[in-house]
Amino acid sequence: xxxxRKIQIKRQLSARSGHSRSEIYRLCKSRCTRCxxxxxxLLFMRIAECARLKxxxxxxxxxxxxxxxxxxxxxxxxNAILNKLESSTLMDLYATEHFCQRWINKASTYQEDELxxxxxxxxxxxxxxxxIYSVAAKILRSRMPPDRHGFxxxxxxxxxxYVMAIFITQLRFSECVSQFPTVAGAxxxxxxxxxxxxxxxxxxxxxxxxxxxxxxxxSEGLSKLxxxxxxxxxxxxxxxxxxxxxxxxxxxxxxLVPAITLLExxxxxxxxxxxxxxxxxx
Numbered sequence: 001x002x003x004x005r006k007i008q009i010k011r012q013l014s015a016r017s018g019h020s021r022s023e024i025y026r027l028c029k030s031r032c033t034r035c036x037x038x039x040x041x042l043l044f045m046r047i048a049e050c051a052r053l054k055x056x057x058x059x060x061x062x063x064x065x066x067x068x069x070x071x072x073x074x075x076x077x078x079n080a081i082l083n084k085l086e087s088s089t090l091m092d093l094y095a096t097e098h099f100c101q102r103w104i105n106k107a108s109t110y111q112e113d114e115l116x117x118x119x120x121x122x123x124x125x126x127x128x129x130x131x132i133y134s135v136a137a138k139i140l141r142s143r144m145p146p147d148r149h150g151f152x153x154x155x156x157x158x159x160x161x162y163v164m165a166i167f168i169t170q171l172r173f174s175e176c177v178s179q180f181p182t183v184a185g186a187x188x189x190x191x192x193x194x195x196x197x198x199x200x201x202x203x204x205x206x207x208x209x210x211x212x213x214x215x216x217x218x219s220e221g222l223s224k225l226x227x228x229x230x231x232x233x234x235x236x237x238x239x240x241x242x243x244x245x246x247x248x249x250x251x252x253x254x255x256l257v258p259a260i261t262l263l264e265x266x267x268x269x270x271x272x273x274x275x276x277x278x279x280x281x282x
Contacts, residue, residue: 093135093274093275093277093278096131096132096135096274097271097274097275099128099131100128100131100132100267100271103124103125103127103128103131104125104128104267106124107121107124107125107128110124112257112260115248115250115252115253116248118252118253118256118257118260119241119248119252119256121260122237122238122241122256122259122260122263123238123241123242125260125263125264125267126234126238126263128267129160129234129263129266129267129270130160132164132267132270132271132274133159133160133163133164133167133270134159135274136159136163136164136167136270136273136274137154137159137163139167139277140163140166140167157235160231160234160235161228161231161232161235162228164231164266164270165227165228165231167270167273168227168266168269168270168273169227169273170226170227170228172269172272172273173225173227173230173269174225176265176268176269177225180265182261183261183262183265184225185258185261186258186259186261186262187222187223187225187230187258187262188222188223189254189258190219190222190233190255190258190259190262191219191220191222191223192219193254193255194215194216194218194219194222195216195219195223197210197212197215198254199254199255200212200215201214201215201218201233201236201237201240202214202215202218202236218232218233218236230262230266231266233259233262234259234262234263234266237255237256237259
């Protein structure tokens with residue numbers, strides 16, 4: 001390969017650094033298996049920079065490294081990138097712990113006898129939860145090949161519900177319920193509120209009328225103590241508050257008090273899962 005061709009590829013990759021990860025993946029996969037050792041290192045270092053280390057670790061997996069000429073170099077790059085990825089993840093987890101603890105401490109200052117404090121406490125706790133599920137999603141995506149991510153690991157709602165249900169696990173939540181009966185009580189309270197149509201969480205976007213069928217499904221999941229249903233419920237309450245769809249009336253206590261109980265338990269379990277992932281990495 002001529003020096004001019006190497007420069008051309010370098011410029012092409014640099015120009016695409018702002019594009020999607022899938023585009024970077026396709027380009028580098030086609031180039032790295034045909035280039036010499038020096039260019040392989042160049043491409044991998046550029047991939048690490050563009051994809052913030054995580055994609056590079058996936059790209060360096062042995063399943064598509066087939067070129068005899070560059071195989072040794074690619075594997076060396078892969079190991080170096082994985083080490084950097086592990087260090088970066090551990091630092092991210094430390095910062096997340098500190099961030100979450102600050103917001104949890106802030107939430108503890110609110111009094112539940114005041115309605116405005118209930119709204120503030122729920123939203124303050126959700127800020128910490130938001131950070132946890134964002135980090136959890138990054139961890140899961142870093143451990144899976146790009147073609148296995150699927151749409152369920154992408155997007156704020158999916159990260160807060162689907163990803164965290166995987167990360168915490170139903171088994172761990174069931175253990176929490178058996179240890180803390182108030183958590184089960186909170187699930188049944190919200191389930192009954194939805195079942196008897198005292199509140200609605202979902203609405204038809206076209207008519208703005210309550211979507212009782214979706215609430216019924218959610219109520220059934222809550223009554224059966226399903227973690228995914230609980231996470232769906234908490235996220236929907238968050239959306240309703242954030243978008244001003246919850247009236248500021250005293251009756252909201254019936255929903256917010258048990259919701260805060262559930263959010264606190266999910267936060268605890270989420271932090272424990274992050275610590276466990278850190279210990280596994282070590």
